Amino acid sequence: MGHDVDIRDWYISRFKDFENSLNGESLKPIHMLRKEAIEGFAKLNFPTTRDEEWRFTNISPILRFNFKPSLKIKKITKSTVEKFLFKELNCHLLVFINGHFAKEFSRTNNLPKGVVAGNINREISNGSELVGRHLGKYANHKEQIFTALSTAFTKDGAFIYVPDDKIIEEPIHILFITDTNGEQLLTQPRNLYIAGKNSQVTILEHYASVNEGLYFTNVVTEVVAGENSIVDHIKLQEESVKSFHISRTEIDQERSSNFASHSISLGGEITRNDFNSRFNGQGGECTLNGLYLLNGNQLYDTHTMIDHANPYCNSHEHYKGILDGQSRGVFNGKIMVRRDAQKTNAFQENNNIILSSDALVNTKPQLEIFADDVKCSHGATIGQLDADSMFYLKARGIGEEKARTILIHAFASDVVRTVKIEALRNYFEKILNDRFNK
Amino acid sequence: MLQIKNIHASIEGKEILKGINLKVNAGEVHAIMGPNGSGKSTLAQVLAGRQEYEVTKGEVIYNNKDLLSLSPEDRAREGIFLAFQYPIEIPGVSNTNLLKTALNEIRKYNGQEELDAMEFLALLKSKMKLVEMDQSLLNRAVNEGFSGGEKKRNEILQMAVLEPKLAILDETDSGLDIDALRIVASGVNKLRSEDRAIIVVTHYQRLLNYIVPDFVHVLYNGRIVKSGTKELALELEEKGYDWLKDQKELVMN
Ligand SMILES: Nc1ncnc2c1ncn2[C@@H]1O[C@H](COP(=O)(O)OP(=O)(O)OP(=O)(O)O)[C@@H](O)[C@H]1O
Ligand SMILES: [Mg+2]
Numbered sequence: 001m002g003h004d005v006d007i008r009d010w011y012i013s014r015f016k017d018f019e020n021s022l023n024g025e026s027l028k029p030i031h032m033l034r035k036e037a038i039e040g041f042a043k044l045n046f047p048t049t050r051d052e053e054w055r056f057t058n059i060s061p062i063l064r065f066n067f068k069p070s071l072k073i074k075k076i077t078k079s080t081v082e083k084f085l086f087k088e089l090n091c092h093l094l095v096f097i098n099g100h101f102a103k104e105f106s107r108t109n110n111l112p113k114g115v116v117a118g119n120i121n122r123e124i125s126n127g128s129e130l131v132g133r134h135l136g137k138y139a140n141h142k143e144q145i146f147t148a149l150s151t152a153f154t155k156d157g158a159f160i161y162v163p164d165d166k167i168i169e170e171p172i173h174i175l176f177i178t179d180t181n182g183e184q185l186l187t188q189p190r191n192l193y194i195a196g197k198n199s200q201v202t203i204l205e206h207y208a209s210v211n212e213g214l215y216f217t218n219v220v221t222e223v224v225a226g227e228n229s230i231v232d233h234i235k236l237q238e239e240s241v242k243s244f245h246i247s248r249t250e251i252d253q254e255r256s257s258n259f260a261s262h263s264i265s266l267g268g269e270i271t272r273n274d275f276n277s278r279f280n281g282q283g284g285e286c287t288l289n290g291l292y293l294l295n296g297n298q299l300y301d302t303h304t305m306i307d308h309a310n311p312y313c314n315s316h317e318h319y320k321g322i323l324d325g326q327s328r329g330v331f332n333g334k335i336m337v338r339r340d341a342q343k344t345n346a347f348q349e350n351n352n353i354i355l356s357s358d359a360l361v362n363t364k365p366q367l368e369i370f371a372d373d374v375k376c377s378h379g380a381t382i383g384q385l386d387a388d389s390m391f392y393l394k395a396r397g398i399g400e401e402k403a404r405t406i407l408i409h410a411f412a413s414d415v416v417r418t419v420k421i422e423a424l425r426n427y428f429e430k431i432l433n434d435r436f437n438k
Numbered sequence: 439m440l441q442i443k444n445i446h447a448s449i450e451g452k453e454i455l456k457g458i459n460l461k462v463n464a465g466e467v468h469a470i471m472g473p474n475g476s477g478k479s480t481l482a483q484v485l486a487g488r489q490e491y492e493v494t495k496g497e498v499i500y501n502n503k504d505l506l507s508l509s510p511e512d513r514a515r516e517g518i519f520l521a522f523q524y525p526i527e528i529p530g531v532s533n534t535n536l537l538k539t540a541l542n543e544i545r546k547y548n549g550q551e552e553l554d555a556m557e558f559l560a561l562l563k564s565k566m567k568l569v570e571m572d573q574s575l576l577n578r579a580v581n582e583g584f585s586g587g588e589k590k591r592n593e594i595l596q597m598a599v600l601e602p603k604l605a606i607l608d609e610t611d612s613g614l615d616i617d618a619l620r621i622v623a624s625g626v627n628k629l630r631s632e633d634r635a636i637i638v639v640t641h642y643q644r645l646l647n648y649i650v651p652d653f654v655h656v657l658y659n660g661r662i663v664k665s666g667t668k669e670l671a672l673e674l675e676e677k678g679y680d681w682l683k684d685q686k687e688l689v690m691n
Contacts, residue, residue: 387490392526392580395486396540396596397514397547406539410530410579 004046007063011149012042014069018153021071029132030124030154037141037151044145056330056362057272057301062244067186067216069153073100074179076210081105084175084208089423091173091204092117098178099187100156112166120159120192130161135192138222138250146246150188150220157190157221160203164196164226171202171232171421178239180213191221195229195257202232202421209240209267219247225257227281232260232420239267241296248274253313255281262419263290263302264428271300277315278307279341290319291415291428293435294327294359301330308341311371315345320415321352322408323359333378334366341371348378353385353411385411405436439464439635440485440505440604445496447484454480456660457496462604467636469646469671472657473679478639479523481657482608486520487513500604514540515547517603521593521610523639528580533592536580537562537599544600565598569625586613594625605629606637611645623648643675658682 015038019026046063047054074097081095081102094117095105101119108117116123123131141151158174176189195201207217217239225231239245245268251259265271277286292300306315321329331350352361365378385407393403409432416428440462447455454477462468472478484491485498487510498505505513528536541561542552553561566573569591581589590610597605607626611619626636626649638649646654646668654670655662656679663682664670 388526389528391486391488391510392522392528393536393540394510395514395520395522396536397511397544397600398536398540399511399543400509402539402543403511406531406536407528410528413530 041148070098070185070187086423091171094174114163116161121156160193162199167200173204179210185215188218194224197227200230204234206236212240214242216244221249223251227254228256230258235263237265245271251277253284256283258285260287265292274303276305279313282312284313286315288317292321294323296325299328305334308337308344311342317348324355326358329361331363337369339370342373344374346376350380352382441499446494465632467651469651469654476657477660519602519605521607523608525589527582587618608639643671
């Protein structure tokens with residue numbers, strides 16, 4: 001406990017350095033929010049396994065280090081950046097290094113008029129009205145200590161605004177690269193995506209690291225899916241296996257909006273992903289899919305919350321995990337169907353394959369249904385590769401390793417298959433191959 | 439080609455096969471019949487290498503090799519093919535992919551060139567005709583949502599593509615209508631040759647009108663209690679298995 005307080009004080013004292021680094025920007029209205037957040041942060045406690053929401057995820061390893069908030073960008077070469085790009089993918093590109101926007105590597109060509117795809121720091125400096133209206137409105141910093149930490153140190157992150165009726169054909173690839181160079185850094189991307197009425201956009205949020213460093217990424221992303229908009233979101237987390245990654249994505253869904261997210265998680269020693277979506281109007285559609293491949297001592301925790309606050313909305317969740325070594329998986333899927341949310345369809349599924357006797361999964365659906373005319377279902381499985389299928393493949397001449405790879409592919413395929421971008425599907429296939437076809 | 443010597447096998451501590459002896463030469467077709475639960479599938483699975491069945495006694499020589507010491511995949515690569523009584527559904531694995539991977543793994547093992555996509559498709563097309571299988575089933579996941587008959591035909595398609603030396607068909611005829619039965623039988627008959635052998639496990643004499651066996655064996659309570667020629671199948675059809683209870687004593691004594 002004492003340690004937790006020390007580490008909290010450490011971040012509070014770092015806030016002074018941060019303020020100094022802002023250099024005049026602290027006169028902007030957003031700074032009020034930062035200060036409010038750091039005050040709130042001082043009163044909150046880091047969660048322990050006694051907190052229901054963190055029961056299976058012990059974050060004390062994260063609190064053992066005095067991570068230094070990353071205050072400046074680091075120079076890296078173009079070829080380093082290119083290592084993380086998808087060659088066959090035509091896209092717009094936003095690159096952040098250690099949490100700071102790297103304009104020279106970013107490119108956003110031929111965006112429709114009025115579309116903004118860039119960094120939030122610039123918007124803040126320009127006094128963007130949209131930022132003022134939306135930032136911090138969905139991810140409340142008052143209850144969640146990591147959101148408070150993020151809000152207090154709000155500096156940079158991706159900002160995307162798609163005005164009404166605009167369609168962005170090519171995906172926007174947002175690449176967050178961390179290069180620690182031996183420093184124990186804290187980077188805190190703060191992202192805001194706003195899709196106007198009838199608009200459409202595809203966003204790839206990609207976290208990677210140059211080396212296998214020990215650092216902490218604390219992300220808060222807010223998504224506003226306007227009426228009848230289509231927002232396709234992919235999150236690829238392939239950070240250093242020594243890193244910590246805590247992320248919260250809040251989605252505000254207006255009437256008839258369609259939000260889909262695929263979260264692919266590979267890296268990190270401890271990763272926590274919260275996806276929370278709220279239907280603010282009728283006819284919304286929300287898909288949350290995920291795939292996690294864990295090994296060694298990795299711990300991966302997904303918490304989702306879908307708030308069916310309005311009728312005629314559909315949600316589908318499908319998370320799949322493949323666990324090896326002594327890894328741990330945690331899934332907690334909460335579905336809230338409020339009293340007026342008739343004709344709700346909510347489906348949730350979490351399947352896990354355990355490849356070693358030491359890996360472990362804790363999975364829990366949490367359905368709270370207050371309407372009567374609804375269709376909800378949930379299921380969870382934890383098991384090994386199917387022995388009958390294994391034998392069938394072997395009886396056809398296919399060797400142990402290959403048979404395993406085939407079955408793991410097959411297991412992962414219904415999540416991978418629903419990723420709309422072909423270049424990414426191929427990449428995920430390749431990852432599966434590299435991992436399991438030794 | 440195959441010599442089974444006094445095989446005893448058990449599962450979960452329960453002895454199912456209680457001393458099986460059987461010799462199969464190249465070019466021969468053997469039919470194995472017998473009541474439910476007598477151990478026919480157990481024998482087939484033991485030959486294919488299913489580890490859940492523990493062989494407690496006896497040996498199996500296949501083409502001068504100690505079969506029981508080979509892994510299931512190596513048995514398949516050495517030319518053994520088991521058509522499953524209940525083919526397994528494998529969601530997410532395409533039928534075509536399974537076939538191509540299997541064929542190339544077997545070819546590789548035998549020092550042959552792997553087939554590229556074009557060559558494989560050409561081969562596959564010709565074999566498809568043989569079993570009159572619908573193209574659409576190929577792109578689907580292995581056996582997923584296939585009807586009983588489609589599953590059985592899929593087994594025969596796999597057999598036709600892999601061209602085994604020893605094919606073991608476990609009730610591939612069960613549940614088939616007469617048209618499907620003819621297709622399956624013709625698939626098997628096309629495979630018949632001087633250097634191949636076939637073991638068909640069946641409950642029904644009618645299959646043996648199409649695949650005419652050289653020998654018929656009756657498996658009863660874990661033992662082969664009677665062997666004969668194709669006339670034995672007709673006799674069994676007529677009399678059932680009860681009269682063999684006495685026969686069993688005869689064999690044992
Ligand atoms: N996995 C298993 N666990 C326990 N008992 C088993 C298992 N598999 C088979 N048996 C038992 O072994 C015996 C022989 O089964 P087997 O499937 O070999 O019979 P069969 O002759 O093929 O019958 P059928 O004609 O019904 O297919 C049966 O009593 C069966 O219940
Ligand atoms: Mg059987």
